[in-house]
Amino acid sequence: MSRTDVTHDPAARCWVPGAQAHPDFPVQNLPLGIFSPPGGEARGGVAIGDHILDLAAVAPLLEGQAATAAALGRQGTLNALLSAGSEALRALRHGLFALLTDPAREAAAQAALHRASDCTLHLPVAVSExxxxxxxxxxxxxxxxxxxxxxxxxxxxxxxxxxxxxxxxxxxxxxxxxxxxxxxxxxxxxxxxxxxxxxxxxxxxxxxxxxxxxxxxxxxxxxxxxxxxxxxxxxxxxxxxxxxxxxxxxxxxxxxxxxxxxxxxxxxxxxxxxxxxxxxxxxxxxxxxxxxxxxxxxxxxxxxxxxxxxxxxxxxxxxxxxxxxxxxxxxxxxxxxxxxxxxxxxxxxxxxxxxxxxxxxxxxxxxxxxxxxxxxxxxxxxxxxxxxxxxxxxxxxxxxxxxxxxxxxxxxxxxxxxxxxxxxxxxxxxxx
CATH class of the missing domain: 3.90.850.10 (Fumarylacetoacetase-like, C-terminal domain)
Structure with missing residues (x-):
């Protein structure tokens, strides 16, 4: 059963504009979905404030299990990522939290950030049953x-x-x-x-x-x-x-x-x-x-x-x-x-x-x-x-x-x- 840790700290500050104290998607949330950026194919993303972070695009900025999990986001559904299990999802959460709360890494991750209003959202998984x-x-x-x-x-x-x-x-x-x-x-x-x-x-x-x-x-x-x-x-x-x-x-x-x-x-x-x-x-x-x-x-x-x-x-x-x-x-x-x-x-x-x-x-x-x-x-x-x-x-x-x-x-x-x-x-x- 999941427990609270550093990723739930209410004092954590995120460098993404508008993410701080966002009513739905502050850095303490980091929900998963499938989106298409303008002119792009469907891929995995994370909602952060009024933006979406491209998972596969930030995989090179992460390490270990977090990087492996983020790379699964290049697919058009989240099925492969979800099947990796709770430990992989936890590692991804911690890796993304560290990335989004470190101002020194903003420039490296900026290209992977898209305005949510410019994107199309899709069914997050291929529903089997x-x-x-x-x-x-x-x-x-x-x-x-x-x-x-x-x-x-x-x-x-x-x-x-x-x-x-x-x-x-x-x-x-x-x-x-x-x-x-x-x-x-x-x-x-x-x-x-x-x-x-x-x-x-x-x-x-x-x-x-x-x-x-x-x-x-x-x-x-x-x-x-x-x-x-x-x-x-x-x-x-x-x-x-x-x-x-x-x-x-x-x-x-x-x-x-x-x-x-x-x-x-x-x-x-x-x-x-x-x-x-x-x-x-x-x-x-x-x-x-x-x-x-x-x-x-x-x-x-x-x-x-x-x-x-x-x-x-x-x-x-x-x-x-x-x-x-x-x-x-x-x-x-x-x-x-x-x-x-x-x-x-x-x-x-x-x-x-x-x-x-x-x-x-x-x-x-x-x-x-x-x-x-x-x-x-x-x-x-x-x-x-x-x-x-x-x-x-x-x-x-x-x-x-x-x-x-x-x-x-x-x-x-x-x-x-x-x-x-x-x-x-x-x-x-x-x-x-």
């Missing part, structure tokens, strides 16, 4: 109450980390249009279903978990070592067609309601960067069962949760036309997870399933206990029965064409620099 979990217990209760008021949680929820296999091919990087999906829906009072554009399009406020090193088939990952298989975290928006989902989900669960588009933010915040923000897993309510032994580790319970705050804002077409700022819909925390990230990884591999570099795990919607922390419109509008008031006199129960969703996330703790995850955006476009 995508699994979305259901670890947000408040979301599970809120949604369950809409359909089963007297028994919102099914009996297995507190024993088994629930998840489903999503569609890796439709995972896309933040930005651009989200095409309204078409599908089969059936109104409660209708005799027959109909096929057409989704009318109850929703977002889900989640975090993305990126697998670094995997496991061999038939060799489960033990809970005590599970966190070492995670390279880092990003923001994830699990776009959901609620009317399609309501008709199709029984008996096998989500299908076309979920596989049309999944957005992730472009920067992977490494587990080492997140070390200061680890916290104890919240205790289970009295009467809840303890996790089975293969999911229970004392160190994971003591520091396996993360103090990461997530926010969702909406910007409608009318708000853009009127020059209004985005309006916040949700604000929640990763501590809403009933299961830790390590528990998700251990359970996923417990039957012998082999996880691979680039596998993506979604946490599930991380709603909190309070109404303002509900992580989806399904919850905020109580199933569409209570419209949400927006600036300018508009209302929403679900997303309309032209609406843009902006998700952000950050971590902060006393004695450490705040770090962020950037943005995860998407604008709803009409069904084709």
């Amino acid at each position: 995508y699994t979305d979990f259901y670890s947000g217990i408040h979301h599970a209760v809120n949604v369950g109450k809409l359909f089963r008021p007297d028994a919102p949680l099914l009996p297995n929820y507190k024993f088994v980390p629930i998840g489903y296999h999503g569609r890796a091919s439709s995972v896309r990087v933040s930005g651009g249009d989200v095409l309204r999906p078409r599908g089969q829906v059936k109104a409660p009072d209708a005799d027959m279903p109909m096929f057409g554009p989704c009318r109850r399009l929703d977002y889900e406020m989640e975090m993305a978990v990126w697998i670094g090193s995997g496991n061999a088939p038939g060799q489960p990952i033990p809970i005590g070592g599970a966190s070492g298989h995670v390279a880092g975290l990003s923001i994830l928006n699990d776009w959901s067609a609620r009317d399609i989902q309501a008709w199709e989900y029984q008996p096998l669960g989500p299908f076309l309601a979920k596989n049309f588009h999944t957005s992730v933010s472009p920067w992977i915040v490494t587990m080492d960067a997140l070390a200061p923000f680890r916290t104890a897993q919240p205790p289970r309510p009295e009467g809840d069962p303890a996790p089975l032994p293969y999911l229970l580790d004392e160190a994971d319970q003591a520091a396996g949760a993360f103090g990461v705050t997530m926010e969702v804002h909406i910007l409608t077409a009318a708000m853009r036309a009127a020059g209004l700022p985005p309006h916040r819909l949700s604000r929640g925390s990763m501590t809403a997870m009933y299961w830790t990230i390590a528990q998700l990884v251990a359970h996923h591999s417990s039957n012998g399933c082999n996880l691979r570099t680039g596998d993506l795990l979604g946490t599930g919607t991380l709603s909190g206990e309070m109404a303002e922390s509900r992580g989806s419109l399904l919850e905020l509008s109580e199933g569409g029965r209570q419209p949400i008031a927006l600036p300018g006199g508009e209302q929403r129960t679900f997303l309309e064409d032209g609406d843009e969703l902006i998700m952000t996330a950050f971590a902060q703790a006393p004695g450490f620099a705040r770090i962020g995850f950037g943005e995860c955006r998407g604008r709803i476009a009409p069904a084709p």
Whole structure:
């Protein structure tokens, strides 16, 4: 499990203009991504302030394992770098931190620095598999109450980390249009279903978990070592067609309601960067069962949760036309997870399933206990029965064409620099 060290020093000063006390990307963060500079090919980079540092270009300025890891950044995905493992990522972090905090090395590294606004960001990894979990217990209760008021949680929820296999091919990087999906829906009072554009399009406020090193088939990952298989975290928006989902989900669960588009933010915040923000897993309510032994580790319970705050804002077409700022819909925390990230990884591999570099795990919607922390419109509008008031006199129960969703996330703790995850955006476009 990663620990704090010199790279987390809040007093460290970086020579990159604008990086000092940057709300997302100070030198204490150094998240990894894939970018294209103007006229250049996609390659690995590190976000620093409002700039991007070309990994392969600075490899000659580094030494040992850090130089070897940085050289892997010349590829168009981060898969090779993430597969090198946590020690390689840690060495790279330390090498970059030393480079960026040494004014004497500024001139040598300056040519590898690009303005982020001039660059194009890409999906950071080639996603091999995508699994979305259901670890947000408040979301599970809120949604369950809409359909089963007297028994919102099914009996297995507190024993088994629930998840489903999503569609890796439709995972896309933040930005651009989200095409309204078409599908089969059936109104409660209708005799027959109909096929057409989704009318109850929703977002889900989640975090993305990126697998670094995997496991061999038939060799489960033990809970005590599970966190070492995670390279880092990003923001994830699990776009959901609620009317399609309501008709199709029984008996096998989500299908076309979920596989049309999944957005992730472009920067992977490494587990080492997140070390200061680890916290104890919240205790289970009295009467809840303890996790089975293969999911229970004392160190994971003591520091396996993360103090990461997530926010969702909406910007409608009318708000853009009127020059209004985005309006916040949700604000929640990763501590809403009933299961830790390590528990998700251990359970996923417990039957012998082999996880691979680039596998993506979604946490599930991380709603909190309070109404303002509900992580989806399904919850905020109580199933569409209570419209949400927006600036300018508009209302929403679900997303309309032209609406843009902006998700952000950050971590902060006393004695450490705040770090962020950037943005995860998407604008709803009409069904084709």
